[in-house]
Amino acid sequence: MASSFARILSSKRKVGILSLVGAGSLTVGFFLNREQHVNAGAHVRRIYPASAEYPDLRKHNNCMASHLTPAVYAKLCDKTTPNGYTLDLAIQTGVDNPGHPFIKTVGMVAGDEESYEVFADIFNPVIKERHNGYDPCNMKHPTDLDSSKIRGGQFDEKYVLSSRVRTGRSIRGLSLPPACTRAERREVERVVIDALAGLKGDLAGKYYSLTLMTEQEQQQLIDDHFLFDKPVSPLLTCAGMARDWPDARGIWHNNEKTFLVWVNEEDHTRVISMEKGGNMKRVFERFCKGLQEVERLIQEKGWEFMWNERLGYILTCPSNLGTGLRAGVHVTLPRLSKDPRFPKILDNLRLQKRGTGGVDTAAVGNTFDISNLDRLGQSEVQLVQTVIDGVNYLIECEKKLERGQDIKIPAPISQFK
Amino acid sequence: MPFGNSHNTLKMKFSSEQEFPDLSKHNNHMAKVLTPALYEKLRSKQTPSGFTLDDVIQTGVDNPGHPFIMTVGCVAGDEETYEVFKELLDPVIQDRHGGYKPTDKHKTDLNPSNLKGGDDLDANYVLSSRVRTGRSVRGFCLPPHCSRGERRAVEKLSVEALGALTGDLKGKYYALKNMTEAEQQQLIDDHFLFDKPVSPLLLASGMARDWPDARGIWHNDNKTFLVWVNEEDHLRVISMQKGGNMKEVFNRFCTGLTKIEELFKNKGHAFMWNEHLGYVLTCPSNLGTGLRAGVHVKLPNLSKYRQFEEILKRLRLQKRGTGGVDTAAVGGVFDISNADRLGFSEVELVQMVVDGVKLLVEMEKRLEKGQAIEDLMPAQK
Numbered sequence: 001m002a003s004s005f006a007r008i009l010s011s012k013r014k015v016g017i018l019s020l021v022g023a024g025s026l027t028v029g030f031f032l033n034r035e036q037h038v039n040a041g042a043h044v045r046r047i048y049p050a051s052a053e054y055p056d057l058r059k060h061n062n063c064m065a066s067h068l069t070p071a072v073y074a075k076l077c078d079k080t081t082p083n084g085y086t087l088d089l090a091i092q093t094g095v096d097n098p099g100h101p102f103i104k105t106v107g108m109v110a111g112d113e114e115s116y117e118v119f120a121d122i123f124n125p126v127i128k129e130r131h132n133g134y135d136p137c138n139m140k141h142p143t144d145l146d147s148s149k150i151r152g153g154q155f156d157e158k159y160v161l162s163s164r165v166r167t168g169r170s171i172r173g174l175s176l177p178p179a180c181t182r183a184e185r186r187e188v189e190r191v192v193i194d195a196l197a198g199l200k201g202d203l204a205g206k207y208y209s210l211t212l213m214t215e216q217e218q219q220q221l222i223d224d225h226f227l228f229d230k231p232v233s234p235l236l237t238c239a240g241m242a243r244d245w246p247d248a249r250g251i252w253h254n255n256e257k258t259f260l261v262w263v264n265e266e267d268h269t270r271v272i273s274m275e276k277g278g279n280m281k282r283v284f285e286r287f288c289k290g291l292q293e294v295e296r297l298i299q300e301k302g303w304e305f306m307w308n309e310r311l312g313y314i315l316t317c318p319s320n321l322g323t324g325l326r327a328g329v330h331v332t333l334p335r336l337s338k339d340p341r342f343p344k345i346l347d348n349l350r351l352q353k354r355g356t357g358g359v360d361t362a363a364v365g366n367t368f369d370i371s372n373l374d375r376l377g378q379s380e381v382q383l384v385q386t387v388i389d390g391v392n393y394l395i396e397c398e399k400k401l402e403r404g405q406d407i408k409i410p411a412p413i414s415q416f417k
Numbered sequence: 418m419p420f421g422n423s424h425n426t427l428k429m430k431f432s433s434e435q436e437f438p439d440l441s442k443h444n445n446h447m448a449k450v451l452t453p454a455l456y457e458k459l460r461s462k463q464t465p466s467g468f469t470l471d472d473v474i475q476t477g478v479d480n481p482g483h484p485f486i487m488t489v490g491c492v493a494g495d496e497e498t499y500e501v502f503k504e505l506l507d508p509v510i511q512d513r514h515g516g517y518k519p520t521d522k523h524k525t526d527l528n529p530s531n532l533k534g535g536d537d538l539d540a541n542y543v544l545s546s547r548v549r550t551g552r553s554v555r556g557f558c559l560p561p562h563c564s565r566g567e568r569r570a571v572e573k574l575s576v577e578a579l580g581a582l583t584g585d586l587k588g589k590y591y592a593l594k595n596m597t598e599a600e601q602q603q604l605i606d607d608h609f610l611f612d613k614p615v616s617p618l619l620l621a622s623g624m625a626r627d628w629p630d631a632r633g634i635w636h637n638d639n640k641t642f643l644v645w646v647n648e649e650d651h652l653r654v655i656s657m658q659k660g661g662n663m664k665e666v667f668n669r670f671c672t673g674l675t676k677i678e679e680l681f682k683n684k685g686h687a688f689m690w691n692e693h694l695g696y697v698l699t700c701p702s703n704l705g706t707g708l709r710a711g712v713h714v715k716l717p718n719l720s721k722y723r724q725f726e727e728i729l730k731r732l733r734l735q736k737r738g739t740g741g742v743d744t745a746a747v748g749g750v751f752d753i754s755n756a757d758r759l760g761f762s763e764v765e766l767v768q769m770v771v772d773g774v775k776l777l778v779e780m781e782k783r784l785e786k787g788q789a790i791e792d793l794m795p796a797q798k
Binding site: 046047048049052053054055056059083084085088092095096175179181182183184186187211237238242243244245247 | 424425426427428431432435436437438439471475478479564565566567569570594620621625626627628630
């Protein structure tokens with residue numbers, strides 16, 4: 001079993017090593033080597049010309065539809081990644097889900113690491129639009145998981161009820177959820193739970209496979225708000241991520257229930273650190289420590305995470321590239337939330353609000369989920385610092401309003417540092 | 418998924434054991450037949466258009482089934498699927514279609530004059546009569562696998578063919594994506610409009626991709642002959658009217674189908690058909706005639722009779738609610754139709770419905786009057 005994966009990995013490793021060579025002058029050489037490597041896929045066999053296959057995107061409002069011109073489609077529609085992933089597969093979710101007039105979804109996914117290279121002519125403009133101007137062609141993404149650099153990070157618990165940081169990680173050499181075969185998905189599971197089993201101390205924990213879990217375990221996970229279910233959103237199901245459910249899916253968490261890993265949901269792994277209260281610094285410390293430990297453990301076995309200096313950590317959805325990080329708090333802001341300047345304040349602080357049920361939910365009471373807007377172009381440390389500084393500012397505003405004092409809209413903070 | 422077949426080459430790098438789906442909790446025809454050995458034998462194969470074993474079975478893997486209803490769990494992506502994967506599909510077909518063997522021949526009979534009676538079902542009980550089937554255009558991939566270009570070509574061809582129908586069959590096409598609000602409302606009021614499938618059985622097979630591109634509804638001006646384009650099959654053809662004149666419904670059905678087939682042939686296209694499987698459709702359950710002939714009939718007393726299910730079984734009929742498959746009966750009104758699709762001709766199946774419904778109505782009338790019906794119990798057909 002291991003030998004077939006080792007063979008695949010060795011070809012991926014060459015790609016990985018090239019991508020870690022960072023100097024600017026080598027960039028051209030890097031891309032040339034990339035091109036030679038990623039054109040290795042077989043051509044798509046077509047009966048109809050590209051113009052007959054081009055999707056009807058006239059009623060669509062997503063990033064893919066904004067940038068997939070007939071010319072770009074024609075250029076890319078015959079290509080495949082070495083694993084056989086095609087443009088039609090990448091855009092299917094965006095074709096099937098025209099979008100919402102007010103919310104602009106991404107509209108495409110990656111089936112493997114090479115998708116971002118082979119289909120760069122469509123991914124790059126989509127990434128630039130989604131990530132507020134980050135240009136993958138000439139910018140580099142900084143990765144920084146040194147939590148000692150964080151200043152402050154202990155919020156006033158009169159306002160902040162809980163703190164959480166999440167991200168995702170993909171295992172290099174294995175296809176991503178939209179495209180993976182059952183064997184690949186099972187291998188992701190095996191590699192990840194093998195590594196997680198090596199965690200010790202406050203990170204020691206246990207894996208619960210979705211196929212094998214008992215009724216009791218299931219109920220406990222529901223009560224802890226840990227259990228994830230088969231995706232129902234057509235954005236995800238149309239991309240093929242829910243195939244073979246619940247095979248090779250599961251949840252791992254540490255005994256203290258402060259560090260949690262989802263296996264084979266929308267990404268190979270989703271990693272979450274969280275606690276009640278306002279100690280974001282400690283949440284982030286555990287986050288970094290856990291991630292670095294897991295990385296070390298998989299490297300011992302010859303595996304690594306998908307990463308490159310152009311796009312940072314590679315995940316299924318382009319919206320999660322870079323850090324894939326969302327650091328947030330549940331915070332009560334009864335007065336500030338009613339102030340008409342609230343949206344502008346959030347905007348300038350580069351924060352977003354959601355209801356406490358997560359994306360697309362409404363706030364309950366006066367409690368909001370406040371988190372970072374950006375994912376790509378800034379490091380983990382920078383983004384968490386932004387959340388810490390921003391939430392502190394919001395709390396200060398709330399306190400001022402409590403005292404009958406006026407508040408100020410802060411100057412907009414710069415986006416790419 | 419269409420044309421991305423190089424992914425099957427990737428799969429061959431892993432052993433069959435590593436790829437074999439977990440079917441331990443499954444209850445569908447595919448899961449009953451697909452052993453690890455069979456999976457190993459078939460997984461390297463593909464049809465000329467690139468449809469693979471995993472494409473065939475994905476819907477059955479994703480939908481374990483219901484403890485009481487046995488779903489099929491596999492679909493065809495093109496005509497050749499039934500040949501290339503016959504070692505899986507023949508036993509599935511045999512199980513689903515009452516023992517139909519790989520060597521059996523299916524008879525097609527669309528001559529409506531061979532139907533005896535059927536014009537006199539009591540309209541006090543039989544509220545409406547309907548016959549439906551499907552047709553696939555040879556040379557094009559089926560809905561789970563077709564590309565947008567192919568699907569549009571099927572639509573274009575179908576619209577041209579239907580556009581040449583005349584007389585009481587003359588009608589109009591309404592493309593789903595171009596429909597006006599007014600047209601849409603009318604089609605809903607007529608109970609003609611079909612919507613994007615929501616059943617996970619269909620979605621998991623890939624049939625709903627690119628919705629509503631190249632999907633539409635055609636119907637004649639009289640609203641008695643209707644064709645769905647690119648829903649679960651290339652074409653679904655429906656003849657229907659209020660009342661109990663099944664003979665007229667079947668006449669129009671046969672005439673319409675025969676004319677449509679001729680019009681396609683004039684354009685150089687045939688329907689998918691062979692003498693073993695009859696008409697070839699996406700789901701193995703619709704092979705043969707693909708025909709469901711049924712009525713909406715009032716049976717408030719008979720439906721409470723203790724042997725109702727047994728009677729239906731012997732008459733080779735099935736009941737559904739008036740909303741169609743998986744709905745409940747409302748007000749004692751049932752949808753009664755033929756249970757079989759393959760191994761009997763169209764005329765034979767409609768004859769079973771006509772004769773069977775006649776008997777059911779007779780039984781209902783007796784029970785209304787408080788009379789016994791044991792002497793009317795039919796033998797197993």
